[in-house]
Amino acid sequence: MLTGSYPRFTETLADPSLQLAIYTATGRLMDKRRATVMPEALPDYQELRNQAHLLKKHTLENLDYYLEQFQAALQARGGKVVYCKEGSEVVEFLAGLARERRAEVIVKSKSMTTEEIHFNERLAEFGVEPVETDLGEYIIQLTHQRPYHIVAPALHMTRYDVARVFQERLGVENETEPEKQTRIARRMLREKFLAADIGVSGANFLVAGSGAVVLVENEGNARMATTLPKVHVAVAGIEKMIPRAQDLAVFLKLLGRSGTGQPLTVYTSFLTGPRREGEVDGPEEFYVVLLDNGRTRLLADREKRESLFCIRCGACLNHCPVYRKIGGHSYPTTYSGPIGAILTPQYLGAKHSPWLPFASSLCGACAEVCPVKIDIPKILLDLRSEAVKAKRKDGENRVEAWSFKIWAWIMRHPRWYEAAGLAARAVLGSEDEGWLRRVPLWLRVGPLKEWLSRRDLPPPPERSFRQLWRSRLPAREE
């Protein structure tokens, strides 16, 4: 069933140091999360998850109301709202703004939504390339990669990789100490912050009643990007809405803990409009870009709507046995892991990567750790069923359908079953090694070839169960 392109997946599996890096990093994040959500640390954790789920459900079911409320509240504070159907509109808006304000430097804090629309690359075509300022994102941008993980973008890189990147791209000395590497980035980026004309951020939450953009971070780069430049533009998906400021008491407790095992991240900014009368600093202009990009289509699907509840904590990635083996770059788009497997086909249409919902063992770990209780395995199953139906319509999976028909028929006819077993053993022999690997070349054709390339079974025993049964039991009348 896994057909189509899967970038990077064999390389990742074959690279022992990368395997170790993914395994330790995600393992550490799992431990830290557990320590902050266990009953001794947060007695009402399950209650908070329920509340978060219900709040998101309520907001999305009345999203038009909250979008309008948000706009009215923000406008009353002097901020502006820009609606965009898709990425190109966001890029055009920013390019226009940059031209009008004669902006030369744009700084950017971490935002998955801008990654989703390939904001940096597309804006670079207009001659202004935003500078990423989150340390991980900065490194990733210097190497022209995409984030490996929702909260830890450079998770797959070692300090030696970073040293090489800094040497090549920044022209600094070879420096392999993370502490000193961070100093280098601080120095380089401080200059950018002070020179920047526009600061672009994402939004972790949009508070409808207050017209507020809420940003959660640890480094201080989001504060810099929203404090120093004259213009602040926040780019956010419309699903980021929550009704009131006090709902943050629920979401903030869950987000930091689920993401990095922090009861609260270092900085949480609650921003409503440009600087006010008398304030000495802060932006003079404040824009919030509300992006659709496939979200309204997903919203219309009652069954799978809850995919939009996601607050991008990354816990499902850390706990996913598949993500932990194949890593973030094996997923076809921005969002990786279980949440990526349900968001990507729904944002981009099932045709984009029909195999994605199958890249899961359905073990349920993702649903168990999800702070907003998205039933990811159920949605994966729904998407699988849709993919199969679509294929059937296209007549694509005729071979598979026939294979299963033959299989079912053999299973219902004991003599044929036994004969098939004997034949398989005769053809494949009994060896210590896995026996599917030994399927002769003349059988490895068409879809079988692909199917066999990554599958194996333990070797067959010398005698089948039926043979043993007959020899050990005293003869019995049939």
Add this chain to the structure above:
Amino acid sequence: MSRDYILHKVRTAVGRSAGQPPDPPPEPRLRVPELSTEQRIEMFRARLESLAGRVAVVGAPSEAREYVAAMAAGKRAVASNAPFLTACGITSIPEVRSGFREPKALLDACTAADVGITSADYALADTGTLVMLSSQEEARAVSLLPPVHVAVIRRESLLTGLDELFSLVPEPDTLSSSMVLITGPSRTADIEQILVRGVHGPGEIHVVIV
């Protein structure tokens, strides 16, 4: 227009008509435990120290001045315009520059400073957090640009946690254009999950509770 197009798509998707008021949203349960000021101070101290922050509890404003003077000695320091800092005598420390009303002058001072001194509107005991509402008295850059941040706060400003903050300030937007919660020094673990402090914000944070 994209606005009308998106709102229309949203309404079609959820089956609502324009202007239809929703049912009230579910109420988050805010819990405010009963804790004495001493308990709050101890909780705050334990939390912030576990994040490598420093906490000093002093009996009188003059002691706060001494603490800050010792930190600022031989360094360049910028203080916000918070009246509490003046009341503690902190703005009269020779190394401390204060009273900035001009954006450019403030920015230059903060860029050059080794220490930024502020007060805070509230502090949260159970997370070791400072709550800063920006205003003409409290500029954003002072707690952000210098590598060391010292906050001098009143003991009465210690709340139990997020729940108490949001029950006390249900609409932060009515008070300020920016409310920032600061929990410990700026940090990252983006390279090999190794903890490094002081990425873009201050790498050191001191809280003096008067």
